[in-house]
Amino acid sequence: MQGCGNDYLYFDCFAQSVTDPAGLARRFSDRHFGVGSDGVILILPSEVADARMRIFNADGSEGKMCGNGVRCVGKYLYDSGRCKKTALRIETGSGIKTLQLEVAGGVARRATVGMGPPDLRPAAVPVLLQGERVVNAPVKIGGQRWQITCVSMGNPHCVVFVDCVDELDLTVLGPLFAGSGLFPEGINAEFVQPLGERAIKMRVYERGSGETLACGTGACAAAVAAIAAGRCRREEEIAVSLPGGQLQVRWGERECYLSGPAETVFCGQLEW
Numbered sequence: 205m206q207g208c209g210n211d212y213l214y215f216d217c218f219a220q221s222v223t224d225p226a227g228l229a230r231r232f233s234d235r236h237f238g239v240g241s242d243g244v245i246l247i248l249p250s251e252v253a254d255a256r257m258r259i260f261n262a263d264g265s266e267g268k269m270c271g272n273g274v275r276c277v278g279k280y281l282y283d284s285g286r287c288k289k290t291a292l293r294i295e296t297g298s299g300i301k302t303l304q305l306e307v308a309g310g311v312a313r314r315a316t317v318g319m320g321p322p323d324l325r326p327a328a329v330p331v332l333l334q335g336e337r338v339v340n341a342p343v344k345i346g347g348q349r350w351q352i353t354c355v356s357m358g359n360p361h362c363v364v365f366v367d368c369v370d371e372l373d374l375t376v377l378g379p380l381f382a383g384s385g386l387f388p389e390g391i392n393a394e395f396v397q398p399l400g401e402r403a404i405k406m407r408v409y410e411r412g413s414g415e416t417l418a419c420g421t422g423a424c425a426a427a428v429a430a431i432a433a434g435r436c437r438r439e440e441e442i443a444v445s446l447p448g449g450q451l452q453v454r455w456g457e458r459e460c461y462l463s464g465p466a467e468t469v470f471c472g473q474l475e476w
């Protein structure tokens with residue numbers, strides 16, 4: 205399944221158990237020697253919600269949350285008949301998320317996710333910075349000066365504003381940020397071009413997966429950073445344009461809301 209091109213291999217673990225999800229992610233995320241994906245997502249029973257989601261990046265590292273992934277989990281639960289309702293609660297590594305599915309033609313097409321509150325406090329994202337400031341904080345990465353804004357969406361994000369995202373070579377820049385030594389727990393790095401008070405354009409270099417076509421938690425982090433920096437308005441729903449499509453983010457009173465599509469690409473059996 206995929207959400208704005210951020211594609212994962214989903215395993216229904218209500219009636220089967222996956223013993224080595226990290227190894228599975230490393231083996232089958234490869235786009236030539238495997239199935240090809242940004243990682244693996246397990247859909248498991250939960251004691252406290254309709255289901256539990258675990259997400260493993262392509263390098264086998266486990267993430268705490270996946271905004272594009274949780275929409276696809278909701279779609280799977282509805283379409284498969286496991287949870288034939290449009291309001292769902294999904295247990296994740298960063299708490300229970302609420303989902304509101306949009307159904308058409310008998311299947312879920314889109315979802316809006318309550319992503320929880322963004323955290324801009326200095327300690328929210330483990331980062332080796334001088335001083336406390338994490339909004340537009342000056343750093344030197346790859347011999348260049350940058351101003352970073354660190355936002356936790358349950359997973360760590362570093363947002364940088366640039367003039368033109370299309371001109372960036374993330375095959376070089378991404379590993380410079382990831383390998384800068386500034387982020388002890390790794391980092392999801394978002395490069396953001398403001399397009400006005402209600403829109404941004406972004407690309408992302410994800411922890412554990414490299415450049416992906418979209419990142420749901422990253423879109424929230426980018427919109428929150430743009431609002432915190434006064435580049436976008438909090439009263440507005442922010443249109444976030446990514447290489448894989450468009451997401452909508454609203455930073456509400458209590459939490460961020462992420463809206464976007466969810467699509468099944470194919471179903472199959474994997475012998476490993």
Ligand SMILES: N[C@H](CCC[C@H](N)C(=O)O)C(=O)O
Nearest residue numbers: 267270271272359419420421
């Ligand atoms: N790479 C992320 C997990 C996937 C997040 C992203 N794909 C999303 O849609 O939020 C991390 O290690 O924190």
